[in-house]
Amino acid sequence: MARPLRIGLLGLGPVGMAVAKAIQDKDKVLERRIGAPLELRRVWTRTRGLPRSVDDSLLCYDVEEILSDPEIDLVVELLPGEHPAYEYVKRALLAGKHVVTGNKEVMAKHGPEILSLAAEKHVDISFEASVGGGIPVIGPFKLDLLANEIHRVRAIINGTTNFILTQMASHGSSFEDALAEAQALGYAEADPSKDVDGIDAMFKLTILGSLAFHMRVSPDDVYHEGISALAPADFRYARELGYAIKLLAIGEAEDGGVVLRVHPTLLRETEMLAKVDGVFNAVAVEGDLVGPILFYGRGAGGGPTSSAVVADIIDLAQRSLAGTAWVAPPAFEDTYSIRSMDDVRTGYYLRLLAYDRPGVFAQITRVLGEAEISIASVIQKENVVDGQPPVEYAEVVLMTHRTREATMQGAVRAIAALPSVFKIGSLIRVEE
Numbered sequence: 001m002a003r004p005l006r007i008g009l010l011g012l013g014p015v016g017m018a019v020a021k022a023i024q025d026k027d028k029v030l031e032r033r034i035g036a037p038l039e040l041r042r043v044w045t046r047t048r049g050l051p052r053s054v055d056d057s058l059l060c061y062d063v064e065e066i067l068s069d070p071e072i073d074l075v076v077e078l079l080p081g082e083h084p085a086y087e088y089v090k091r092a093l094l095a096g097k098h099v100v101t102g103n104k105e106v107m108a109k110h111g112p113e114i115l116s117l118a119a120e121k122h123v124d125i126s127f128e129a130s131v132g133g134g135i136p137v138i139g140p141f142k143l144d145l146l147a148n149e150i151h152r153v154r155a156i157i158n159g160t161t162n163f164i165l166t167q168m169a170s171h172g173s174s175f176e177d178a179l180a181e182a183q184a185l186g187y188a189e190a191d192p193s194k195d196v197d198g199i200d201a202m203f204k205l206t207i208l209g210s211l212a213f214h215m216r217v218s219p220d221d222v223y224h225e226g227i228s229a230l231a232p233a234d235f236r237y238a239r240e241l242g243y244a245i246k247l248l249a250i251g252e253a254e255d256g257g258v259v260l261r262v263h264p265t266l267l268r269e270t271e272m273l274a275k276v277d278g279v280f281n282a283v284a285v286e287g288d289l290v291g292p293i294l295f296y297g298r299g300a301g302g303g304p305t306s307s308a309v310v311a312d313i314i315d316l317a318q319r320s321l322a323g324t325a326w327v328a329p330p331a332f333e334d335t336y337s338i339r340s341m342d343d344v345r346t347g348y349y350l351r352l353l354a355y356d357r358p359g360v361f362a363q364i365t366r367v368l369g370e371a372e373i374s375i376a377s378v379i380q381k382e383n384v385v386d387g388q389p390p391v392e393y394a395e396v397v398l399m400t401h402r403t404r405e406a407t408m409q410g411a412v413r414a415i416a417a418l419p420s421v422f423k424i425g426s427l428i429r430v431e432e
Ligand code: HSE
Pocket: 157, 158, 159, 160, 161, 187, 195, 200, 299, 300, 301
């Protein structure tokens, strides 16, 4: 029997605990699948005294006990945020240890550098858990979809926001109430900004975009908008028009350019992504050979995320035993350039409040006509009360045909400046 593969675990949050438990509880199964036992050698955590799923004798509070231990073969990094995770991942690779990480921020910001470093040191770094929790998405992009030119990726990759949007759609909740519920259930953090502002999805789309389009992508290349400006009225109108509202992460390749964007999106209720509710995630991919495919499942939580982390450990352990556990330097094909959000062409949903006077609608449609934006449908409701002191307005909802983002933004600025318009309620992109 081969010698045990020794693991050092960094981080003992819910995912770290689930990983430690799986390695210990499934030791016999893992040994059979790998052909050698796994040994959880040391677990580093910053917080003392919390209830643990690992024996006290394994815990350490000095990270050097893992990073400087020459007997540890593989470091599993499950820390929140960029620092100190980035530094520790680099230290582990420099020391010739394989790494498994679930850290989307580190991989999004430093992926190319880290992969090159791993290649230089003849070790490997795996990151299946960084996107979509338990859903296999990184593996398929790295292997099963390699024969394809990917045209488009559309994904729901943040469970917290998908839960909030589902509550707003099905119960008419305000954003604030739905967020409070997500926090009470432990889905949203006390500081929810990374989730609700679309930053978590931006990091994940950076990783998916790089894999799908074989290019270097930085988070700065990804346009992002969050969900906090959405109102219950938007969900009512969307339903009336036959749409759901989802926070989509979209990557599209066209004419040598790729646009990567995260924003609330109106999707036809009949689309499969429109039916992905609650904390579930889904990634829809379109490739030239495979056509459309959909990955669906739980994108967060100890159990699902540990499924991805432990699978990466098994794969690395098997390849380590076979002497093939090293990564080639990242090969970026540079087929595409990153396109600006201004050039995106999509439909729009525009909700605004206007004074209920003759000629108001004509003024709005004149602005759109002059910008050559074609209206697809209109809803007007009277007697919407807003403002302080409260005043009655007419609420107007317009759906446009596809137009260029920069053109639409210019028209919305002009509409907002009309004296008869009280305020713009929301502008949401529409995916047909
Ligand atoms: N905060 C993430 C989400 C889970 O809500 O989907 C971890 O990626």
